[in-house]
Amino acid sequence: METPLTAAEPMLWSGWGDPAKAAELPPPVRDLLAQLLGVRAPATPAATFGEVRLPPVALPPPVLAALAAIVGDGHVRADDDARIRHTRGKSTPDLLLMRSGDASDAPDAVVLPGSHDEVAAVLRLCAEQRVAVVPFGGGTSVVGGLVAARCGSEGGSEGGSEGGFAGVVALDLARLNRLVSVDPVSMIAELEPGLRAPQAEQLLAAHGLTLGHFPQSYEYATLGGFAAARSSGQASAGYGRFDDMVAGMTVATPRGTLEMGRAPRSAAGPDLRQVFLGSEGAFGVITSLRLRVRRAPDVRAYEGWRFATFAEGTAAMRRLAQQEGPPPTVLRLSDETETMVGLAKPAELGTAGRDSGCLLVAGFEGSPGDVAHRRDGASAVLVEAGGVHLGPEPGDTWARGRFSAPYLRDSLLAAGATVETLETACFWSNLPRLYDAVRLALLGALGSPLVMCHISHVYATGASLYFTVVTAQTGDPLGQWAAAKRAANEAIVQAGGTISHHHGVGRDHREAYAEEIGDLGGEILRGIKERLDPAGILNPGVLIP
Numbered sequence: 072m073e074t075p076l077t078a079a080e081p082m083l084w085s086g087w088g089d090p091a092k093a094a095e096l097p098p099p100v101r102d103l104l105a106q107l108l109g110v111r112a113p114a115t116p117a118a119t120f121g122e123v124r125l126p127p128v129a130l131p132p133p134v135l136a137a138l139a140a141i142v143g144d145g146h147v148r149a150d151d152d153a154r155i156r157h158t159r160g161k162s163t164p165d166l167l168l169m170r171s172g173d174a175s176d177a178p179d180a181v182v183l184p185g186s187h188d189e190v191a192a193v194l195r196l197c198a199e200q201r202v203a204v205v206p207f208g209g210g211t212s213v214v215g216g217l218v219a220a221r222c223g224s225e226g227g228s229e230g231g232s233e234g235g236f237a238g239v240v241a242l243d244l245a246r247l248n249r250l251v252s253v254d255p256v257s258m259i260a261e262l263e264p265g266l267r268a269p270q271a272e273q274l275l276a277a278h279g280l281t282l283g284h285f286p287q288s289y290e291y292a293t294l295g296g297f298a299a300a301r302s303s304g305q306a307s308a309g310y311g312r313f314d315d316m317v318a319g320m321t322v323a324t325p326r327g328t329l330e331m332g333r334a335p336r337s338a339a340g341p342d343l344r345q346v347f348l349g350s351e352g353a354f355g356v357i358t359s360l361r362l363r364v365r366r367a368p369d370v371r372a373y374e375g376w377r378f379a380t381f382a383e384g385t386a387a388m389r390r391l392a393q394q395e396g397p398p399p400t401v402l403r404l405s406d407e408t409e410t411m412v413g414l415a416k417p418a419e420l421g422t423a424g425r426d427s428g429c430l431l432v433a434g435f436e437g438s439p440g441d442v443a444h445r446r447d448g449a450s451a452v453l454v455e456a457g458g459v460h461l462g463p464e465p466g467d468t469w470a471r472g473r474f475s476a477p478y479l480r481d482s483l484l485a486a487g488a489t490v491e492t493l494e495t496a497c498f499w500s501n502l503p504r505l506y507d508a509v510r511l512a513l514l515g516a517l518g519s520p521l522v523m524c525h526i527s528h529v530y531a532t533g534a535s536l537y538f539t540v541v542t543a544q545t546g547d548p549l550g551q552w553a554a555a556k557r558a559a560n561e562a563i564v565q566a567g568g569t570i571s572h573h574h575g576v577g578r579d580h581r582e583a584y585a586e587e588i589g590d591l592g593g594e595i596l597r598g599i600k601e602r603l604d605p606a607g608i609l610n611p612g613v614l615i616p
C-alpha cells in the first residue's frame with residue numbers, strides 16, 4: 072500500500088482551487104468587459120467566511136456518537152469549517168450561492184471513513200437511522216450532484232423515505248487514498264477512490280505509469296468522482312474516457328458489497344460495472360477501483376493548426392477520429408468565437424472577428440518513435456483537410472493554461488460577469504444542428520452574451536460540444552442562468568443530443584435525463600435503487616427520475 076507524499080491545498084470555500092492562485096482581473100480586461108458586454112461590478116460584495124449562514128445541525132448527538140464509534144473520533148466533523156467546505160459543488164450557481172453567504176444546503180456533519188468496512192458500517196447505520204448520505208470526492212460536481220433532498224420525497228425512492236431524513240452527512244472519501252497494488256503484467260493498478268488525480272498520478276509515476284486522465288478539474292477531483300460521474304479528460308482521444316479505464320470496482324451498498332470485473336471483456340450477462348459507472352452515489356459507494364494504466368510518456372508534444380471555419384475543422388477532427396491508425400492523444404478544436412477570445416493570439420490567426428479562423432490543438436504523448444509516427448500520420452490528414460500548421464506555440468500555450476480557466480471564472484464572477492459552461496454530445500451527422508440549436512438557445516435567453524464552443528472528445532461515430540458562456544450579471548444572476556440553462560437543456564433534448572457527455576446528471580439534469588431514457592428507463596433505475604438502497608438514503612434527489 073502506498074499513500075501520496077503531498078496533500079493538495081484545501082479548496083477555496085466560495086470559489087475554485089488553491090486560494091494562493093486566485094488572481095484579480097487586470098483593469099484593461101475589466102474595461103473591455105464593460106464595453107463589450109456591459110459588465111458592471113455587483114452591487115453587493117461577496118460574503119466573508121464569517122458571514123455565511125448555516126442551518127443548525129439537525130442530527131441528534133447519539134447518531135453523531137454512533138458514527139464516531141465506526142470511523143473514530145476526529146473523523147466525524149460537525150464544525151462550521153467542515154460543513155461549509157462540503158456544501159454543494161462548484162457550478163456557477165453553487166459559487167453564486169456561496170458568495171451570497173447561503174449555506175442552507177450544508178450537511179449536518181462530515182464523516183471520513185478509513186476503509187471499505189467502515190463505509191459499509193456507516194451505510195448500515197444511516198439506513199437504520201434514516202440519515203441521508205452524500206458520497207463526497209473532490210466536491211467538483213457542476214450538476215448539483217452533492218445536494219441531498221432532505222425531505223426524501225424527491226429521487227424516485229418510494230421505500231422508507233417518506234417523512235424526511237433525520238439529517239444529512241457528507242461521506243468524504245479523502246482517507247481512502249492508497250495505491251493498493253500494481254499488476255505490471257496486466258497493466259492494471261488498484262487505487263482507492265479518495266485519491267485526487269494529481270496524487271494518483273504521483274503514485275503511479277513512481278512505477279513509470281500514468282492514467283492519462285486530465286480533466287480541467289484535475290487538481291481537485293478524485294478517482295471515485297470520475298467513475299461515479301463518467302468523467303472525460305482533455306487527453307481522452309489518446310487515453311480514453313475514465314469509464315473506459317475501469318477494469319473492476321468494489322462498491323459498498325446498504326444491502327452489501329459488490330465486486331465487479333474479473334476479465335477484460337466478458338459475455339457473462341450484462342456488465343454490472345455499467346450500473347455503477349455514472350451512478351453518482353445513488354446506488355452505492357465506490358471503495359476501490361482497478362484501473363487500466365499506461366506507460367508514462369517520454370515525450371509530450373502539442374501543436375496548433377488553423378482552419379478557416381469550425382465546419383472545416385470539425386470535418387478534419389472527424390477524419391482523424393475515423394482513420395485507421397491511432398488519433399492524437401489530445402484533440403481540441405475551438406470555434407471562431409473561442410479562438411478569437413482567448414485560446415490563441417488572434418493577430419497570428421488572421422484578422423479579428425469571424426475571420427480569425429479556428430484553432431485546433433493536437434497533442435501527442437508516448438515514446439519518441441510513437442509520437443513521431445502518429446504526428447506524421449495526423450499531419451497528413453490535417454493538411455489534406457485544409458489545415459495550416461502553426462507550430463508548437465499555440466499547443467504549448469494551451470498546455471500551460473489548461474487548468475487555469477476555473478480561476479478566471481472566480482475573477483469574472485467578482486467583476487460582475489456570469490460565466491458558466493455546459494456540454495453535450497451526438498453523432499457526427501447531427502453535430503452542426505446541435506451546435507446551432509444550443510448557441511441560438513443561449514443567445515435567445517441571455518440577450519447578447521459571448522457564447523464560445525469547442526470539441527475536445529471525439530469518437531469514430533461522434534463528438535462532444537462544450538460551450539462557455541459569458542454575460543453581464545443581472546440583479547438576479549441565479550434566475551438569469553437558470554433561464555439560460557433551461558433553454559439550453561430544451562435545445563439539447565430537441566436537437567437529439569445527450570444531456571451530458573461528461574458532467575453527469577446530478578439534480579440539474581434530472582428532468583432532461585428522464586426524457587432521454589423514457590418512462591421504462593426511469594422505472595429500471597428506480598427498481599435498482601429500491602433493491603440496493605431500500606431506505607433511499609443514498610444521495611436522494613440526485614440522478615434518479
Ligand SMILES: Cc1cc2nc3c(=O)[nH]c(=O)nc-3n(C[C@H](O)[C@H](O)[C@H](O)COP(=O)(O)OP(=O)(O)OC[C@H]3O[C@@H](n4cnc5c(N)ncnc54)[C@H](O)[C@@H]3O)c2cc1C
Nearest residue numbers: 208209210211212216286287288293295296302303352357
Ligand atoms: C472547473 C471545473 C472543471 C471541470 N472539468 C471537467 C472535465 O474536464 N471533465 C470532466 O469529466 N468533468 C469536469 N468537471 C466536473 C467534475 O470535476 C467531474 O464530474 C468529476 O468527475 C467529479 O469528481 P469529484 O471527485 O469532484 O466528485 P464529486 O463532485 O465529489 O462527486 C460527484 C458525484 O459523484 C458522487 N461520488 C463521488 N465519489 C463517489 C464514490 N466514491 N462513490 C460513489 N459516488 C461518488 C457524488 O455523490 C456526486 O454525485 C469539472 C468541474 C469543474 C468545477
